[in-house]
Amino acid sequence: MIVTGELVNGERLDEISLSEKFGCSRTPLREAFQSLAASGLLELIPHRGAFVRHPDLSDMIEMFEVMAELEAFCGRLAARRVTQQDLAELYRTVIACEDAVANNDSDRYYAENEKFHHLLYKASGNQFLADQAGQLHRRLKPYRRLQLRVRGRLEQSLSEHRAILEALENGNADDVAVALRAHVAVQGGKFNDLMASYKSFQQSGQKFGT
Amino acid sequence: MIVTGELVNGERLDEISLSEKFGCSRTPLREAFQSLAASGLLELIPHRGAFVRHPDLSDMIEMFEVMAELEAFCGRLAARRVTQQDLAELYRTVIACEDAVANNDSDRYYAENEKFHHLLYKASGNQFLADQAGQLHRRLKPYRRLQLRVRGRLEQSLSEHRAILEALENGNADDVAVALRAHVAVQGGKFNDLMASYKSFQQSGQKFGT
DNA sequence: AATTCCAATATTGTATACAAAAATCTTGAC
DNA sequence: GTCAAGATTTTTGTATACAATATTGGAATT
Known part of the structure; x- marks a missing residue:
């Protein structure tokens, strides 16, 4: 699964717009979020969403x-x-x-x-x-x-x-x-x-x- | 999220029976699987399932x-x-x-x-x-x-x-x-x-x- | 009897619908 | 005019239904 985009630090990733962009539902997107969070590229905050975290x-x-x-x-x-x-x-x-x-x-x-x-x-x-x-x-x-x-x-x-x-x-x-x-x-x-x-x-x- | 169980190496974790055991649906279970796989406790094989991986x-x-x-x-x-x-x-x-x-x-x-x-x-x-x-x-x-x-x-x-x-x-x-x-x-x-x-x-x- | 192919079944992967929580907007009071 | 409380809306989290893939069992053929 691949996520490509121009992203600035701290940006919130909207599940719905991204799912439309990729032509899939929110489910696989959320799985991708978890995977990216595990490798430190995103931070998942419960009930808040996924935020881009660039290392400073x-x-x-x-x-x-x-x-x-x-x-x-x-x-x-x-x-x-x-x-x-x-x-x-x-x-x-x-x-x-x-x-x-x-x-x-x-x-x-x-x-x-x-x-x-x-x-x-x-x-x-x-x-x-x-x-x-x-x-x-x-x-x-x-x-x-x-x-x-x-x-x-x-x-x-x-x-x-x-x-x-x-x-x-x-x-x-x-x-x-x-x-x-x-x-x-x-x-x-x-x-x-x-x-x-x-x-x-x-x-x-x-x-x-x- | 907590997973507790007596597990032997190589065992396949069945999503349905586990979801019944924990009283939740498969969705949060699959997310837990991913998290556990990221920390090396499980191995997820596409279209095959989640397998317990004890380090030898x-x-x-x-x-x-x-x-x-x-x-x-x-x-x-x-x-x-x-x-x-x-x-x-x-x-x-x-x-x-x-x-x-x-x-x-x-x-x-x-x-x-x-x-x-x-x-x-x-x-x-x-x-x-x-x-x-x-x-x-x-x-x-x-x-x-x-x-x-x-x-x-x-x-x-x-x-x-x-x-x-x-x-x-x-x-x-x-x-x-x-x-x-x-x-x-x-x-x-x-x-x-x-x-x-x-x-x-x-x-x-x-x-x-x- | 063994093997291969096909169908039936079971299980994972995905979409959608619903619930819960947070954010926002409106309205009212001070 | 500002602040606060409540209602509305938006968004995440979960359940369920459906689709796709893999496995298993059986039947037919060699």
């Missing part, structure tokens, strides 16, 4: 803080548990990223970057952790997306991927964790990038998909 | 692995961000725990232990992290509960709390993290405790509350 800047910083730690932990576990096949697949995404950078194809880079991270989650050998990391990753998607548009970020990100992969191959858990934390964390100049992407996201219409 | 032993080990890391991270952040008031409240729970141990009151210990951990989550200064940690904590509740019944575990747990609090007071992030990881992680003898509590949980009827 401080929420986002908090989420990135946790994301960095989750990925670092994935990396630390993966350093011990990664298989040859995982390494090979990770290597392929790095190659593909190089290609994307060479062609300045940020969409393609984005897709391969996503693959890289999901492979890493899986390589942790902890399915629950991989699920949690994947969920949070998905939730931060729209913000990270815009960050990659920042000039020079593609190259930097790529070289960080290389470093992560190298540390993984060496089986050095601490190196992997440090590299991943730095790769994901919002710090230094990246804070301004995040803030810019946040504002741009706030202004523009946006799409939520489930 | 390996799921649980995975969850405890993540729990340990989340708490360690809470602790690391708290070492920097904890307030005097947080410290005072943490201290109070430790005193209360001492009292509970002295009276061999495992129920009371359990309650104060819970308070200790939630205070720690809050002390991280990261609300998102605190929520995530709290959710996972709640999900692991029934298993941890039985672990505390193991002879000598109360005293050990208490002394670990003391060490954690001391490291927090000293502001030593690494010490806090190490102590918490050890406190939460399933390792060594605790693995057997977990396995025993798991089996006992599997056998007995159990209650899920939301």
Whole structure:
């Protein structure tokens, strides 16, 4: 089920008008609301309705803080548990990223970057952790997306991927964790990038998909 | 909304008989199913129904692995961000725990232990992290509960709390993290405790509350 | 006797109708 | 003119009826 729309923070979603818009009844809409509320995009207030809840800047910083730690932990576990096949697949995404950078194809880079991270989650050998990391990753998607548009970020990100992969191959858990934390964390100049992407996201219409 | 019942793994929940049991229609039941599925207690298969999904032993080990890391991270952040008031409240729970141990009151210990951990989550200064940690904590509740019944575990747990609090007071992030990881992680003898509590949980009827 | 196809049945998914709660508007008093 | 209380309207929450899909049982064929 998919909900698409231009939504501003705090807006109430009217069940009736939305059901007309989507050509369905209120029942499946309410189920979709619950699903979206569970992933934090909506807030359901009893007898009041469903309200759009954009994370504010401080929420986002908090989420990135946790994301960095989750990925670092994935990396630390993966350093011990990664298989040859995982390494090979990770290597392929790095190659593909190089290609994307060479062609300045940020969409393609984005897709391969996503693959890289999901492979890493899986390589942790902890399915629950991989699920949690994947969920949070998905939730931060729209913000990270815009960050990659920042000039020079593609190259930097790529070289960080290389470093992560190298540390993984060496089986050095601490190196992997440090590299991943730095790769994901919002710090230094990246804070301004995040803030810019946040504002741009706030202004523009946006799409939520489930 | 509350769901209580004796449920075995893999069982399909029949909407009609449950709606009769609770004296409501299928609509609110289905909403409850979604909520339970979101927190991982049920699995909803389209056109098939809602199935009880107990974590198996390996799921649980995975969850405890993540729990340990989340708490360690809470602790690391708290070492920097904890307030005097947080410290005072943490201290109070430790005193209360001492009292509970002295009276061999495992129920009371359990309650104060819970308070200790939630205070720690809050002390991280990261609300998102605190929520995530709290959710996972709640999900692991029934298993941890039985672990505390193991002879000598109360005293050990208490002394670990003391060490954690001391490291927090000293502001030593690494010490806090190490102590918490050890406190939460399933390792060594605790693995057997977990396995025993798991089996006992599997056998007995159990209650899920939301 | 086993297997496959089709029909019957049961169960989930959706629409609509009704009930309850909240929000709004009107009317009256100060 | 402003505020408050009550009535009206709007909107969420729930029940029920209907549609669509999956499962099960039986019959026919190989």
